[in-house]
Amino acid sequence: xxxxxxSLQFRFHVTGGDFSSAGTASxxxxxxxxxxxxxxxxxxxAVVSLYEAEVNVVAHAFEGDIFVNISSEKISxxxxxxxxxxxxxxxxxxxxxxxxxxxxREMGFGAxxxxxxxxxxxxxxxxxxxxxEGTTLQIxxxxxxxxxxxx
Amino acid sequence: MRLxxxxxxxxxxxxxxxxxxxxxxxxxxxxDLMSDVLTVADSEILLITGLxxxxxxxxxxxxxxxxxxxxxxxxxxQEMLSxxxxxxxxxxxxxxxxxxxxxxxxxxxxxxxx
Ligand SMILES: Nc1ncnc2c1ncn2[C@@H]1O[C@H](COP(=O)(O)OP(=O)(O)OP(=O)(O)O)[C@@H](O)[C@H]1O
Ligand SMILES: [Mg+2]
Numbered sequence: 001x002x003x004x005x006x007s008l009q010f011r012f013h014v015t016g017g018d019f020s021s022a023g024t025a026s027x028x029x030x031x032x033x034x035x036x037x038x039x040x041x042x043x044x045x046a047v048v049s050l051y052e053a054e055v056n057v058v059a060h061a062f063e064g065d066i067f068v069n070i071s072s073e074k075i076s077x078x079x080x081x082x083x084x085x086x087x088x089x090x091x092x093x094x095x096x097x098x099x100x101x102x103x104x105r106e107m108g109f110g111a112x113x114x115x116x117x118x119x120x121x122x123x124x125x126x127x128x129x130x131x132x133e134g135t136t137l138q139i140x141x142x143x144x145x146x147x148x149x150x151x
Numbered sequence: 152m153r154l155x156x157x158x159x160x161x162x163x164x165x166x167x168x169x170x171x172x173x174x175x176x177x178x179x180x181x182x183d184l185m186s187d188v189l190t191v192a193d194s195e196i197l198l199i200t201g202l203x204x205x206x207x208x209x210x211x212x213x214x215x216x217x218x219x220x221x222x223x224x225x226x227x228x229q230e231m232l233s234x235x236x237x238x239x240x241x242x243x244x245x246x247x248x249x250x251x252x253x254x255x256x257x258x259x260x261x262x263x264x265x
Pocket of ligand 1: 052056057059060061081083084085086092093097098099100108109110111112113114115116135186187
């Protein structure tokens with residue numbers, strides 16, 4: 001565990017369409033959280049959220065950056081991408097809604113479950129999007145909340 | 152049921168993860184949709200899938216899944232194999248279809264997660 005007041009920062013670049021690298025940021029963060037002895041349930045909630053978000057940038061945007069901050073209280077994740085943006089965010093949050101291309105579906109994605117999955121696994125989630133410019137997704141997972149539901 | 156028994160029953164072939172042959176498998180989940188797999192909170196499951204690409208292994212890594220069975224002899228790439236080895240995942244291929252694999256395992260008492 002980290003001391004109060006100390007935090008670790010990470011930054012990753014993601015390229016749209018690069019499915020072979022999708023998940024490397026999530027994998028890196030998982031290793032760090034394991035080393036910090038964070039509870040396994042919390043690790044899984046954090047990396048599943050991050051992975052879904054990372055795959056969304058690969059699947060739906062042109063490129064993006066991921067910023068992760070780990071403190072003694074929470075794991076904060078910020079994803080900023082350049083891409084088509086999301087026209088109707090509440091619709092995108094619905095289970096089953098997807099605009100994924102056939103190529104994305106071939107990779108095993110496009111069920112329209114990623115964003116609802118992030119919502120379920122995180123303690124805080126916020127999406128901002130400008131159509132034609134890109135999307136910003138903010139996710140927080142509290143280190144001491146093991147029940148897996150938003151408070 | 153021991154993993155090695157499952158491999159025998161399904162005419163399977165273990166590609167990596169020999170150290171897991173004696174693992175007990177109690178639950179299984181079958182899907183080709185990775186976001187579907189990512190909704191499963193339990194980790195101690197056998198993942199049965201027809202999707203054979205690097206994201207199958209990444210998804211298993213994120214979900215703490217240690218046993219992955221690919222149906223219908225899907226081709227495994229070197230990239231998939233390396234990532235599975237790195238994460239201590241037992242990767243098995245079977246010539247049987249998804250339906251046949253699920254039918255056999257269900258009959259023998261392997262339980263669903265939902
Ligand atoms: N970063 C993004 N940029 C543009 N559109 C996005 C982005 N993230 C999500 N979307 C839009 O929201 C929809 C729903 O996203 P969600 O992650 O729930 O499902 P999906 O990615 O289509 O499929 P799944 O996640 O189940 O594999 C997407 O199909 C897409 O239209
Ligand atoms: Mg998605």
